[in-house]
Amino acid sequence: MAEADTIPACTAPESTKTQAGDSRPKIVHEEVYGKLRRAIIAGQLEPGRTLSVRGLAAEFGVSTMPAREAIRQLVALGALELTETRRVSVARMNKAKLEEISEARLALEPALAARVLKHLKGRSAAREKLALRLTRIDEQLDRAIERGDSAAYARYNSEFHFKLYEAAKSPVYLGLVESLWLQIGPFMRVVIGRLGTSSLVDQHKEAISALRADDAPKMAKAIRNDIGEGMSNIARADL
Template sequence: MVELDAIERSETLGQKVYERVRRAVIGGAFEPGEQVTIRSLARLMQVSPTPAREALNRLAAEGALEFGRNRTLFVPRLQPDRIRELYQIRLPLEDFAARAALPHMGKAHVDALTQCVEQRIVALGQHDYRTALELNRDFSFSIFEAAQQPIALRILEGLWLLAGPMMNLLFPEYADHQLGIERAREQIRAIETRDVEALCQSLRTEREEAAELILTKVGRGEVARSSRPAMGAASRG
């Protein structure tokens, strides 16, 4: 089951539940086709059904969830044309963010990114795909957030919100061959040497490689495989 922290009662529940679930979707914590229920989410985050319902309805409005029969919510399965569209939009925007970020990135950023890669290698070695995807999100958004471009950042979050679940299709290949790790190391070296063109090229290559693998699997009708139960399996509602 997806691990989501309980909400502190001093926080605004509706917004906090929404932000945490949104972040989880961006990080690939939900798989394409997975059912998400109000009751299971409320139980998982230790809140009443009302803030859970509000969060899921907001995510549905953003396209991260879709209503099925009887208004059951599911994580959508993206078709190839929509996957291509997402990557075509992401590439230039991530290029823009990376170029804006580099002047603001220093040793502290490099150290944090390096630690993130090391943790990701450990997760991949343990076949902990969920953690690997979360670390991939953290790595990329550490760069995007350094750009200090809030409008671009919010748009990128929206694009990753749609793309996050299909990132599960990168496995087991990304664990077996550690695909993406070398790209991350390239990006760290580019930041260290202040080489913005190398940084942008590595980001673009990484995205193109991921898109190719995802599209290949979608074309073959493959689905993501996980050892954890779907969120809706334990509680329907």
């Protein structure tokens, strides 16, 4: 299989058949779409990387139909784009798009993070359980920074944010935020690889502290600062 179509092993879907051997076409499509989506958000596929329906189908061990549908959805979301020759590739970045995504992230993500506390209001045990899960992810992220591992940093950074955001149970907000990460994730990984991890500073511990304190304004501020610092680093990249 061509290297352009190879997806990291951790993104391969679970078994695509039931015990009875049924093909489950809808579930297969959702698995392929979900794994490919997470790979893009986590920066596992670099901007401009070419993908093909047959290549993805072979990689995932499925028919071309679910692979084609997953690609179609991701093209519609702006994560993938059609080239002039009708080939599909991971979307590239430009300064105008980067500025727009940055503004949108700063508007949406702090508000979504604050909604986590609204959803968990009066549920201290649930807040603490989430705080512990986020702490474990952040510890992995810290170790990635120490190792200078930009790939692991990108993966754990996206995992931290989405583990937090999913706790808000706000599907409209979450869908909008996910669409932004689908566009910025691959480019963010490339920039981190260029800059290295030594200069990276996140506000994750402040966000965890805000979660435990049930302090929505502090949570929003931590996420806003986290995004601002991250996008500032990305903006320095040579597009």
